[in-house]
Amino acid sequence: MAFQSVKGFKDILPPESEAMTSLELAARDVLRAFGYREIRIPTLETRELFVKSVGETTDIVEKEMFQLEDAGGRHLVLRPEGTAGVVRAYLEHSLSQQGGRTKLFYIGSMFRAERPQKGRFREFEQIGLECFGNGHAAGDVEAILALSYVLDRAGLKGAYSIKLNNLGDEKPECRPAYRASLLAFFETVKDELCEHCRSRMARNPLRVLDCKGDGPKLKANPALPTLVPCGDCRTHFDTVKALLENESVAYELDGSLVRGLDYYTRTVFEFRSTDVGAQDAIAGGGRYDGLVKAMGGPETPAVGWAIGVERTRLAIAAKAHAEAPRGVDVYVAAQSDAAGLVGLAMGLLQSLRRQGRSAEGALFGHSLKAQLREADRLGARLAVIFGQEEFAGRTCLLKDMRVKDSQEVVAIADVLEKLNRTLGAMS
Ligand SMILES: [Zn+2]
Numbered sequence: 001m002a003f004q005s006v007k008g009f010k011d012i013l014p015p016e017s018e019a020m021t022s023l024e025l026a027a028r029d030v031l032r033a034f035g036y037r038e039i040r041i042p043t044l045e046t047r048e049l050f051v052k053s054v055g056e057t058t059d060i061v062e063k064e065m066f067q068l069e070d071a072g073g074r075h076l077v078l079r080p081e082g083t084a085g086v087v088r089a090y091l092e093h094s095l096s097q098q099g100g101r102t103k104l105f106y107i108g109s110m111f112r113a114e115r116p117q118k119g120r121f122r123e124f125e126q127i128g129l130e131c132f133g134n135g136h137a138a139g140d141v142e143a144i145l146a147l148s149y150v151l152d153r154a155g156l157k158g159a160y161s162i163k164l165n166n167l168g169d170e171k172p173e174c175r176p177a178y179r180a181s182l183l184a185f186f187e188t189v190k191d192e193l194c195e196h197c198r199s200r201m202a203r204n205p206l207r208v209l210d211c212k213g214d215g216p217k218l219k220a221n222p223a224l225p226t227l228v229p230c231g232d233c234r235t236h237f238d239t240v241k242a243l244l245e246n247e248s249v250a251y252e253l254d255g256s257l258v259r260g261l262d263y264y265t266r267t268v269f270e271f272r273s274t275d276v277g278a279q280d281a282i283a284g285g286g287r288y289d290g291l292v293k294a295m296g297g298p299e300t301p302a303v304g305w306a307i308g309v310e311r312t313r314l315a316i317a318a319k320a321h322a323e324a325p326r327g328v329d330v331y332v333a334a335q336s337d338a339a340g341l342v343g344l345a346m347g348l349l350q351s352l353r354r355q356g357r358s359a360e361g362a363l364f365g366h367s368l369k370a371q372l373r374e375a376d377r378l379g380a381r382l383a384v385i386f387g388q389e390e391f392a393g394r395t396c397l398l399k400d401m402r403v404k405d406s407q408e409v410v411a412i413a414d415v416l417e418k419l420n421r422t423l424g425a426m427s
């Protein structure tokens, strides 16, 4: 039997691979404008890194990590998310000592052993950013703006909604008080909770809101307590909202939005496609002022987010419906593989490619008819045919593939210039 890819892992073929690249390029462009620089972090990290950062009681750490042990008995995992690795790198290379803000973005695969479903695979790509050293509400807003510009540039303008919540901080009257009131509430509905939630609710009641089974039920319960933030957290969040309104960014408040990671403080946000079924989150993030210190670094405010590339692609495809695949610019055909024709065809192909034009052809040994069929299949805009008879008169034929029976005789010496002129007029 032939080999098959592993369950939950997939090949990404053209044109999907190209669509993902164009999303990545849009992100690179926007993030450069926002002052972010690229970091590349390893795929493999220690298990302990994610226990410490993402949180022991999260679904990710409890059951979704791909784990392995190396020959030295070290517990390693394929990274399930990007922030932990970026924070590790930030500390390992003392980037904080450069002073000011450190703004980094990454693009790469993450791995989670989830049940495969539409738009969700065990290896999936994230585009993410982290900004260290800006504790002001303007930092949250800048991150949210960067995310919305990336999605707008990628073709999703007007096709997503933004959910916003304030998770408070660790001052006793803030999140700890919220945790206590959540726990008291969960005690009253304990019998309705799944076994997993009953066992973890005392350790981390916020996680119960994330439970795929219990979460929606609890969120519909009007008695579910909401966070009453301390004065500082309230001011911070009010400023975030005012600055977003100032930028005409629409958002909805969602008191039950907690995100699946433990490290968030104050602002958390989620971008949901209004096109994909079940209004899936396509991106999300938030502020995590305590994480760098918790991982052994200096007190450092930080904010970040990640885009799920596959799900964002689904949303873009749903919006764009059938995107016309972009064909090659020029197809170069030759009537035979006589030496003169081969040289001409190869020469013209390379001249076009050197100029950055996409060009295909020179399928020597195949009939002219077969070559033009390939040109059709590749969606070529123009075709050049080097024929025996024309060659004698130092000419060739130029066809506009989108116009039936179009054909023009062009001097071989002028064909490159003529192609460039025609393509320039077409685009
Ligand atoms: Zn549950």
Ligand SMILES: [Zn+2]
Pocket (backbone or CB within 6 Å): 168, 169, 170, 171, 174, 175, 229, 230, 231, 232, 233, 234
């Ligand atoms: Zn607070």
